[in-house]
Amino acid sequence: MDHLWMIFQYFQSNSESVMNAICGLLALASVKMYTCFDFSCPCLPWYNMAYSLGIMIVPPIALFLCGLILSRQSLVMLEEWRRPQGHRKKDLAVIRYMCSSIMQRAMVAPVIWIIVTLLDGKCLICAFSGSVDPEKFVGFTNTSPMQVQQLLAKVPCKDDELMRNNTSRKAVSRYLHCWSQALGWSILLILIMAAFLTCWLRPCFNQATLLQARHWSNYIDIEQKIFEETCCEHSQLFAHMCILHFFENMRQEIKLHSFGLPREGEGDLPGITDQDQMNKLLKMWYYEKPPLDVSQVTQR
Numbered sequence: 001m002d003h004l005w006m007i008f009q010y011f012q013s014n015s016e017s018v019m020n021a022i023c024g025l026l027a028l029a030s031v032k033m034y035t036c037f038d039f040s041c042p043c044l045p046w047y048n049m050a051y052s053l054g055i056m057i058v059p060p061i062a063l064f065l066c067g068l069i070l071s072r073q074s075l076v077m078l079e080e081w082r083r084p085q086g087h088r089k090k091d092l093a094v095i096r097y098m099c100s101s102i103m104q105r106a107m108v109a110p111v112i113w114i115i116v117t118l119l120d121g122k123c124l125i126c127a128f129s130g131s132v133d134p135e136k137f138v139g140f141t142n143t144s145p146m147q148v149q150q151l152l153a154k155v156p157c158k159d160d161e162l163m164r165n166n167t168s169r170k171a172v173s174r175y176l177h178c179w180s181q182a183l184g185w186s187i188l189l190i191l192i193m194a195a196f197l198t199c200w201l202r203p204c205f206n207q208a209t210l211l212q213a214r215h216w217s218n219y220i221d222i223e224q225k226i227f228e229e230t231c232c233e234h235s236q237l238f239a240h241m242c243i244l245h246f247f248e249n250m251r252q253e254i255k256l257h258s259f260g261l262p263r264e265g266e267g268d269l270p271g272i273t274d275q276d277q278m279n280k281l282l283k284m285w286y287y288e289k290p291p292l293d294v295s296q297v298t299q300r
Helices: 002-012 015-036 048-070 072-082 092-106 108-120 122-131 145-153 169-204 207-246 248-256 275-287 295-299
Strands: none
Touching: 015 048, 015 092, 015 108, 048 092, 048 108, 048 122, 072 092, 072 207, 092 108, 092 207, 108 122, 108 169, 122 145, 122 169, 169 207, 207 275
16 A cells, blocks of 8 residues: 555656656557447448548547546646736746647547558548549449449448449559558658657757756646645645534533544644635735745745
8 A cells, every 4th residue: 555655646746657647548548449449331422431531530639638638737737828927927938838748648649549540441441432533443434423433432341232243342442541551651650750850859959948948837737736735734624623613512522532622732723714814815826926936935
């Protein structure tokens, strides 16, 4: 239990580690969902493209939104962007850094879904089988344009009666499958090259600005956590004192049940003793955050 508690505290104090783990799990989940998904092309003109593009677009959007929802830093970034100026100025570089890091992590699972879909090829074959030029394939030469569209729409359905004896079905399927894999490998290569250039060109830019943005983005997150923990501790103590005051006439019963009455001089609330004071403090924290300068406190 002690080891589990230490691991939990580590993740609580390192949001980047948590987000990297969440992004990895979402990426694995996207691959698992696609492998378990039974793709069945409708094989009907005008419906193939809508169905296939929906499979290629809707799940990545859902995975992207899940990445944003599960990210604690996304809420912290929005709060920092929308908060009033108060006594602390806003740093747009920190907000841009937080936004870029959040977007990069949230895009991992959707991109993997799209690449896996393209490498598999079923969606693209279903979507664009009706857009193939029939003159390139001999099996569609002696049919009317309406029949050609129907036949092309049924290319993904190899068990269909109209396509069992058609010699060009496999040719069209292989043609679109090659294009789908080429597009998927191209996207993967572009992303790898972009990551490679980012890693190697980053030292060429101003590292001091990057370190400052990263430091203060982590500070904002940790400050929010500590403020919430402090409010929770104060709420527990405030609730404890209110309950003891309510049951003041039952002190003997409370002692018998080991409720933990405070001794003399113990259990006093530090500073804030009523609801109005607490509401005023929370309002001041939101509208007038203190400046990041503790030199006067250290001098005292």
